[in-house]
Amino acid sequence: MIELRSTLAGRITLTVLATLILLVLALPIVVIVVTSFGKDAFGSFPPDSWTLGWYRQLFAEGSKWPAALSLSALVAAMTTVFSLILGMTAATALVRSELPLRSAVYGLVLAPLVIPQVVVALGLFLLFEPASMLGSPIAIALGHTVLASPIAVMILMATLKGIDERLEDAAASMGASRLTIARRITFPLAAPGLVAAGIFAFITSFDEFFISQFLSSVDTVTLPVEVFNVLQYNVDPSVTAVSAILIAVAVVALALVAAARRLSGSGEQDGLLPTETAVGLPARSETAS
Amino acid sequence: MAVLAPVTESTTPAPRRKSVLSDRRTRFGLVNAAPVVVYLLILFVYPIFSTLMLSIKGEDGGFTLHWYADAFRGANLEILLTTLRISAETSLLALVTGFLLAAAISRLKPLWAGLAMLVVVVPHFISALVRTYGWIILLGDNGVVNNVLTDLHFPGAPFQLLYNEIGVVIGTTAVMLPYTVLLLYAVMKGIDRRLLAAAASMGAGRITIFRRVYLPLVAPGLVNAGVLSFILCLGYYLTPALMGGEKQTMVASLIDEQVMKQNQWNGASALGIILLLLTFAGLLLLRLLKSAGEALRKRGAAT
Numbered sequence: 001m002i003e004l005r006s007t008l009a010g011r012i013t014l015t016v017l018a019t020l021i022l023l024v025l026a027l028p029i030v031v032i033v034v035t036s037f038g039k040d041a042f043g044s045f046p047p048d049s050w051t052l053g054w055y056r057q058l059f060a061e062g063s064k065w066p067a068a069l070s071l072s073a074l075v076a077a078m079t080t081v082f083s084l085i086l087g088m089t090a091a092t093a094l095v096r097s098e099l100p101l102r103s104a105v106y107g108l109v110l111a112p113l114v115i116p117q118v119v120v121a122l123g124l125f126l127l128f129e130p131a132s133m134l135g136s137p138i139a140i141a142l143g144h145t146v147l148a149s150p151i152a153v154m155i156l157m158a159t160l161k162g163i164d165e166r167l168e169d170a171a172a173s174m175g176a177s178r179l180t181i182a183r184r185i186t187f188p189l190a191a192p193g194l195v196a197a198g199i200f201a202f203i204t205s206f207d208e209f210f211i212s213q214f215l216s217s218v219d220t221v222t223l224p225v226e227v228f229n230v231l232q233y234n235v236d237p238s239v240t241a242v243s244a245i246l247i248a249v250a251v252v253a254l255a256l257v258a259a260a261r262r263l264s265g266s267g268e269q270d271g272l273l274p275t276e277t278a279v280g281l282p283a284r285s286e287t288a289s
Numbered sequence: 290m291a292v293l294a295p296v297t298e299s300t301t302p303a304p305r306r307k308s309v310l311s312d313r314r315t316r317f318g319l320v321n322a323a324p325v326v327v328y329l330l331i332l333f334v335y336p337i338f339s340t341l342m343l344s345i346k347g348e349d350g351g352f353t354l355h356w357y358a359d360a361f362r363g364a365n366l367e368i369l370l371t372t373l374r375i376s377a378e379t380s381l382l383a384l385v386t387g388f389l390l391a392a393a394i395s396r397l398k399p400l401w402a403g404l405a406m407l408v409v410v411v412p413h414f415i416s417a418l419v420r421t422y423g424w425i426i427l428l429g430d431n432g433v434v435n436n437v438l439t440d441l442h443f444p445g446a447p448f449q450l451l452y453n454e455i456g457v458v459i460g461t462t463a464v465m466l467p468y469t470v471l472l473l474y475a476v477m478k479g480i481d482r483r484l485l486a487a488a489a490s491m492g493a494g495r496i497t498i499f500r501r502v503y504l505p506l507v508a509p510g511l512v513n514a515g516v517l518s519f520i521l522c523l524g525y526y527l528t529p530a531l532m533g534g535e536k537q538t539m540v541a542s543l544i545d546e547q548v549m550k551q552n553q554w555n556g557a558s559a560l561g562i563i564l565l566l567l568t569f570a571g572l573l574l575l576r577l578l579k580s581a582g583e584a585l586r587k588r589g590a591a592t
Contacts, residue, residue, distance in 0.1 A: 018393030021386050022405060024463055025412045028423025031433065035426060045426070045433050090325035097318025105322050108329055114517075115337075116524025116568055118541040119561045123336025125548065126343065126558075146333050149325065207416035210526055210541075214548070224418050231422060231531055243419040250415045 029247055036244035054241035064226065065242060071137060072206055072223040078141035079148050079205035080198050086145065087152030087197050088190075094153070095160040109153050112146050120146060121214040128215060135217025143211040148201035155200065159193025160186075192264040196257045203253045207246065337565070344558035356559035365543065369563070372539045375454070375529065376522035379461045384515045386462065387469030388507075394470075395477040406474070413467035421528045424460045425451060428532075452534040460528040465521060469514040476510030512578050520571040524564050540564055 031045060036054055038047025058065045093099055094106060112120060124143045125134075133139040163186065171181045187194075212222040221229070223242065230239045347353035359365060394405045412420060427433050428450035438446035450456050484506070488498045526541035533539075540560055547557040 014389065014393050014396075017389050018405075021390040021466070022408050024386070024459075025466060026408050027427060027433075028420045028463065029412055029415060030423075031426050032419060032423045045436075086325045086328055089321040089323075093318045093321035093325075097321065098312060098314045099318035099322055100315065105326060108334075109325060112329070112333055114520060114568065114572065116520075116541070116561075116564045118524045118526060118544050119337060119340065119565050120333065122544060122548065122557060122561045123340045124332065126339050126554065127332070127336045142332055146329065149328070153325065203414060207418070209416075209418055213545070224416060227418055227422070228527070228531070231418075231425070239422070243422050246416050246419050251411065254411060254414055 032240060032243045033247060036240040054238045057238045058241055058245075063238075064221075065223075065238070068221055068223045068226040071220060075137050075141045075144060075212075075222060076202045076205040078138065079144040080201045082141065082145040083148040083152040083201035084194060084198055086149045087156045087201075088194070090149075090153045091156035091160050095157050096165070109150050111150075113150050117147070117210045121211045124211060125214040134215055135220040136215075137220065140212055140215045140220075140222065141205070143215055144205040144208050145201075147208065147211070148204040151200050151204060152197040155197040156190070156193050159190050159197075162193075163189045192260040195260040199253045199257050203250055206249060340558045340561050343555055344562045346555060356555045357563070359556055360559050360563055365560075368538050368540060368543050371537065372523060375457060375461070375537065375539060376519050376525075378454075378458050379465060379522050380515055380519040382458060382462045383465040383469045383518045384511065387466055387473055387514060388511070390466075391470050391473035391477055394474060409467050409470045412463075417464050417527050420463060421460050421531050424456070424463065424528075425532060428456055428459065451532060454533070454537055456532040457529045457537045460532045461522060461525060464525070464528060465518040468518055468521065472514040472517070473507065473510045476507055480506050509579070509582055512582075513575065516571050516575045516578075520568050523567055523571075 034046055037050050037052070038045075039049040039051045039053070040047060057063065090105075090109060094102065094109075099105060121143070124139075124146070128134055128136075128139045128143075167189070168181050168185055171185050172178075176184070207224060208222075209224040209228060212225050213228070216222060216225055223246070227239055227242055227246075230236045344356050345352055345354065347355070360369065390405075390409070394402050394409075397405060429435070430447060430449075430451075432450075434450065435447035438448070448455075450459070480503070484502055485498055488502045493501070524541050525539065526545065529537050529539045530542050530545075540563070544557045544560050547553040547560070
């Protein structure tokens with residue numbers, strides 16, 4: 001390997017700085033998980049004594065968290081279904097067909113990722129308010145799908161590009177109908193991609209705040225909105241436990257995606273996660289296509 | 290078989306004579322593209338369009354621009370300028386720290402680089418709300434950061450790090466950081482390090498190599514990451530709302546307040562459209578810089 005000789009001092013400085021920056025990324029998460037087990041929720045860090053009390057309190061009688069949690073789960077599940085339907089059809093159209101105005105369609109699909117979420121939320125509010133659909137779980141899920149479907153489309157496009165089209169052609173040449181091909185060939189090969197797209201759609205919705213905030217009503221409040229309200233207006237130490245649960249959900253989701261890719265052996269080329277597509281960086285994928 | 294036929298066709302120059310719709314492959318594409326297009330037209334394009342209409346509608350129903358005039362006056366103008374200032378500070382900080390981290394990771398061995406990238410990527414998928422709460426715990430008067438600084442006898446410690454601009458910029462930078470690191474890392478991985486070695490072998494100093502070889506190669510990534518994080522900051526709500534004080538109110542908070550508390554939809558719409566136009570300006574700038582960079586490179590290759 002030909003490598004530039006770098007001075008020892010330079011190297012040490014860079015390593016120290018990089019470690020600090022990594023700490024900046026990791027510390028806020030670590031601190032929440034640790035604090036959620038501490039007896040004194042707003043006390044010193046690390047805590048002097050430990051407890052599971054905050055978690056027990058979440059499900060105590062009169063707690064508002066279970067309702068918020070189940071609403072968020074319901075909305076996220078609906079968003080996942082909507083996003084997978086839209087994502088699979090759109091990815092098929094963009095990868096497997098001659099589409100007139102292809103780049104316009106692609107641009108439209110990616111647009112929600114760069115348009116400020118306030119603007120999307122405000123527009124959805126103006127759409128659903130006159131229809132008196134504020135607070136309806138379906139309205140919130142329809143709104144979340146605007147943000148989640150582009151991610152699903154990008155992941156599924158990458159998946160379809162990775163499937164050898166000749167397999168489908170071979171089946172077709174032997175007389176398989178389009179439906180059979182989809183069911184017996186494309187679908188099984190695309191399964192890991194579908195799992196990944198579904199999981200990312202789910203956590204996009206589960207963590208989404210602004211659209212939920214605009215579309216919720218007094219008695220339908222999603223988990224992130226409830227967390228925000230607690231942080232801004234009143235003090236409820238069990239919010240730390242809720243935050244830790246949100247962290248756990250995200251980590252488990254990522255682990256599932258990694259496992260699906262590992263099982264199918266399709267994730268080797270780009271490491272652990274389809275990071276660029278999932279993070280939503282249209283700038284690069286635009287040039288790739 | 291129907292699938293097979295067009296495959297060969299698509300390699301030949303477009304069969305223009307046929308009506309577009311008669312091609313089965315085209316029809317297949319249109320049928321599949323329809324759901325997402327219809328969906329986004331109804332739930333994305335139309336709502337933004339009605340926001341636009343609302344922002345130019347006067348109380349009497351006629352056309353007016355006075356909502357925009359309001360947005361550029363007094364306290365509202367100050368909030369717009371605050372938004373631009375915090376976005377600039379944040380994207381600059383995210384760019385510098387992202388550059389350092391990506392540069393360090395791109396020199397690591399694959400295993401360590403993978404682990405470091407995990408630390409970058411995993412937080413990105415954890416709710417920004419939760420990460421912001423983590424910062425509130427960390428930066429409080431008795432938080433970890435102040436405690437460590439006090440123990441180190443850092444001059445001036447403890448500092449006021451919450452509910453002011455320092456807190457907002459730290460918190461927002463941490464949210465934007467994964468974007469800049471990923472964009473810059475991808476570019477840095479693609480750099481042929483032999484170019485640097487070649488420059489060194491011809492006697493170029495370290496600073497010259499960095500300035501004349503490395504930086505131009507990384508420049509497209511820097512532009513991308515900088516503009517993108519700036520755009521994402523413009524409409525950002527959570528961290529400034531939770532970690533900022535009165536003076537760190539950003540446009541998104543103002544929109545939220547006008548809609549939820551003052552029922553002032555027209556004004557909120559005008560602010561939303563202004564945000565949208567700023568975003569478009571950023572994207573346009575990105576495109577212009579990209580083509581300018583390409584032209585520059587072509588000229589460099591020709592001479």
